[in-house]
Amino acid sequence: MKKLLVSFLLCSATFTVMAQRAKVSSAEENLKKPDLEKAKADIDAALQNDKTKNDAKTWLVNGQILEAMGTKAKDPALALQAYDSYKKALEIDPKMKEAVLVMNQSMYNIYAVVANAGYAALNEQKWEPAFTNFTKAEDVVSFFNSKNLGSTIPTDTSLVFYTGYAANQAGQKDQALTYLQKAADLQFKAEPALYVILGQLYEEKGDNAGWLKAIEQGKTVFPKDKRFNDMEMMYYTKTGKTTELLSMLEKKIAENPDDQQLQLDYAIRLDNLANPHDEKGNEVAKPANYDELIGKAEAAYKKVLAANPSDAIANFQLGALFFNKAVVYNKQLNDLDSKQQTGPKAKELQGKMEELMNQSLPYFEKADQSFAAKGANLEASDKQSYESCLYALQKIYAIKNQTAKMEEVKKKLDALK
Template sequence: MLIPKQILNLKMAKTTEISQWMTSQMRLDSGFGMALRWMTFTLLFLPGLVFAQKGKVLSAYSYEQAFYESHDCRELAKAIEAIEMALTHEQSSVWAKTWYYRGNIYFDVYISQDDECHGLSIEALDISYESYLKSMEYDEKERYVKEIEPKISVIANLYLQRGAKYFNVKNYEAALADFEKTIEVSRHFEKTDSIALYNAALSAEKLGNDSKSALYYEGLIDIGYNDPRIYHFLSEANLRMGDTTKSFQAITAGRKVYPNNPDLIIDELNYYLQKNETEKALKNLDDAISEMPSNAQLHYARGTLLDKMGDLERAKTAYEISLKLDPDHFGANYNLGALYFNKGVEQVGFANDFDESHNKEFKAAEQKALEYFKESLPYLEKANELDPHDRATMISLKNLYSRLGDNQGYKRISELLDN
């Protein structure tokens, strides 16, 4: 039986349309199924990823615990590798726990007495400190703060100890860096480590960084550090920078706090001497001597000042007291010898002022000059003995031997001067 073409065509068309619809439906079903499967895979994958990240953190912790038991540096190396891997992932890199464990691991590296373990990281102390700070930054619930803060306090001391070691071997740059780190860590607790400040100032001074040393000395003064030397050191630092005003301000500030400190009195004295303010300088000397009556240098300085002021009798007394306290004081010996020598020269001048009609007065002045020259001799010879290379002393002795008619002494000194 022949099927009419029109009906066949209709059926074929219909069949084709249905087939196309079924195909499209199959595609939709297939796509929907894939979407479902993809979503299921994603949901399964994400927890797996988080679990893997947690696994790295926990592995790091486990390796660290294994290290505690075995003291095997390989366990510590594995802990480092695991914790660093955890930090490469976006999620675990912002976990407080990750950074806390990292701080602990590197802390263990630094404090280890085993060279192999200690050598796992040359920056272990810095990394440990920075990791603890990061942990507290991410620790919104403050789960680790109580454990971290005592360790940060220990880290401050470790920086201080390492800085001291560097300082003792004259690695002042490394010492300064560690002392400054101690200061930084201490400020985390809103405290100032006075020892670190002091050592930082000394290290900066050794490096010739006077601006930084002055900054740290000022910091010590601000916290009321009880040591008068700080004012002296600050004054010296400012003086080296050419700031005489700030230098003197440091001295006067120190004198207010420590009015009887002899070193600060002398600092103030030196300032007045440089400014040629002799009366103020003399008062400072008297204050200093009242505090240190057995200090030969102070009596010598007083004699020098009185000598400069023309008060020769009081100057002579001051020199004599200085030499009584310290017979080997070069300056006091030389100055007292020079004082007598100058008096002798003055008498020679007086003698030369007399004419022949005043022969008696001439002889008296000449004799007086000779007495002064003789008094000068033992002091200048002692000064030459104490410092045989001082040319001023040798020239004075040459002139003195000439006036005393000591040809041997004159020849000996002349030869020394020529050589």
């Protein structure tokens, strides 16, 4: 009797295993129909049974069903559950033959669902979900490609870029730098923003070598995008490499002699180098080569005005150049003691100051006319220059005792406020 009982129990156990494996087969059949609800119910039963829950085939079929559900619903959560199930199958049986036949398309489908969820979040400016989905999509690719299952999912450079972009927007600067640098190394060429943001991130980190490299890469890939010229000039300015900056500008002017904006930028750069200020906007000591810099700036402004006499900014800047020199003499005059105020030194300084004021006046007046002619089209960036121009005119008219003109300028200033 014992022997019969044991035999009966063994048959019963075998029947139970076969029944649960039948659940796996039934799940496969329902997946093919497709009846995903029945397929999921069948595979869940197999996953809950001790005899089949540790079979690679059970987890493989579970992954297929979840993948189909996730793809149909475009649900990244379901797709990632499918991914985990496939990983479990390979964990149980790393050399599973069926995985070679199934997983290439399946893993790509999972990757596509999760990546598309990232793009959807990106379009809605939901930066954290976008970044999370993008990184999970990349995890899917990295895992599958590491398993040598007969094929790979190609690297999507766009996804790498947008992962970095989303990270940057979400404030995750280190992650952003990693992904954006990877996109640059992969020679991503669809978005100049890659190199703009990459340069900014390196600048924020104080990595000047990385900053300059990003600018140079941007210029190479997008030679017509002027932002990289501006970034390059900013780099040379902030790193104190004035010789390189001026050489770069002079080279560009030689290559583009009719580019008046470039000529004006060059003049302003020279002017700013000759009249440096600290971070708070306070004047600091003039450089040793002040006379050389200011002379080149004056000549450059005049070249711009020779081509376009009514250029508002060039007129204002050249007027300011003479006016600022006059202010230096005025300060020296005010620093004289009471006895010196009536002496030859005072007379010399007064003469130099008035001469420079007179030189600046026609340029300020021309700038006033040009700015005023823009009327409602005056750009916000020009408004500050116009205000400075009017304040300078008011000062000059006061020195000349031209009260009527002072009042006229005052009305213009009031109208700008």
